[in-house]
Amino acid sequence: MSLAPRVVLVHRTTEYEELVAHHGTHGQAAFFLASRDRDIDEVAERHRRARRALADVASAIPLTWRQSQVERGDLDRFLFAPEDVVVVVGQDGLVANVAKYLDGQPVIGIDTDPGRNPGVLVRHRAAQAASLLAAALTCDAEELTMVEAVADDTQRLIALNEIYLGAVGHQTARYRLGLEGDGGVVEAQASSGVLVGTGTGATGWLRSVWQERGAALPLPHPTDTRLLWFVREAWPSPATGTSLVAGELSAATSLHLTVESERLVAFGDGMETDALELTWGQSVRVGVAARALRLVG
Structure with a gap:
């Protein structure tokens, strides 16, 4: 029996997570941003959109398929398999980050912040994940040099x-x-x-x-x-x-x-x-x- 496909969700730590990790608390991060005329609510909202998109894509994976997640900082230690379908949830640059670790696996780019990202490589929305995953193993993919x-x-x-x-x-x-x-x-x-x-x-x-x-x-x-x-x-x-x-x-x-x-x-x-x-x-x-x-x- 052939092995079920594995969906690998690639994401990165958000700016909000980095700020809280560095300053210790939400309040301290808010104070730091305020001193630079920035509002933490906007940063936190982008964080929520990114995490919601990641959750929506994960829930769209067929129950019979396997799944895994990898953060950008761990890509050089992650082993991709030939049967993987790679879903990049984030910005265009994240697709470039993962590309060198792949060898023919299909890649789906999901834009977590439409209007803020150019969307050159992350061309889709999280709501399209189910149909994209269904087509990923059979449709012709664009081969980027x-x-x-x-x-x-x-x-x-x-x-x-x-x-x-x-x-x-x-x-x-x-x-x-x-x-x-x-x-x-x-x-x-x-x-x-x-x-x-x-x-x-x-x-x-x-x-x-x-x-x-x-x-x-x-x-x-x-x-x-x-x-x-x-x-x-x-x-x-x-x-x-x-x-x-x-x-x-x-x-x-x-x-x-x-x-x-x-x-x-x-x-x-x-x-x-x-x-x-x-x-x-x-x-x-x-x-x-x-x-x-x-x-x-």
Whole structure:
């Protein structure tokens, strides 16, 4: 007999919970917010909406299915199974947080605060959970392209929005940069780092750099197997160049970076605490990831 599906509810600690945990009581948290011209009632109401949405989704899970919950801070210790259906209850960024831990499982995004969240990845309401769960195992999901970085020591990082490579603290990074699969040149550079992003990331950090550069390259769609990359603030000198500062990557091409600093890092989706550590002489390849995020609806 086949194993019943398991629904994994992914959520995060609310701002209200963080405030009460830090200040000890509701009253102390209210006093703290009032000193900064904020009202705790608004924060508490958003907390109630988030918890109500989580409860509504949990109650919509079929009785014959299994279920589990995981908080964002525990994602790196949670083991997802192939038969899981992942329901993200929260903000768009929470989908990006969980994406790198998945391998083909369908994902449903539930918006807990409509009108406050953009709703790019959390596209549904809690009231739709029952019908979405029923369709999750049979309907075609949208496959969102992801980006990966693979170091020469087998370290690997996958991200949904973008990967940044550079120095800790965004100081000057030194490296050699080239394109693999394109027969291009290799150039020594000193810059504030390299950003490689997907079509999903084109609504965030990647878009801001793209706009700054004059939007010469078309932004990819989230399902396009195409990435954009930009070198941030490349510095020209007798030893470093600025001819390779932007471009596209297809599934057949990738960026190749060799470290010429004492230490560089690569991190994805803004999660600097979960980074690849790269030392002088190491190399890393960045390109389209073999896996994609399967987003329902």
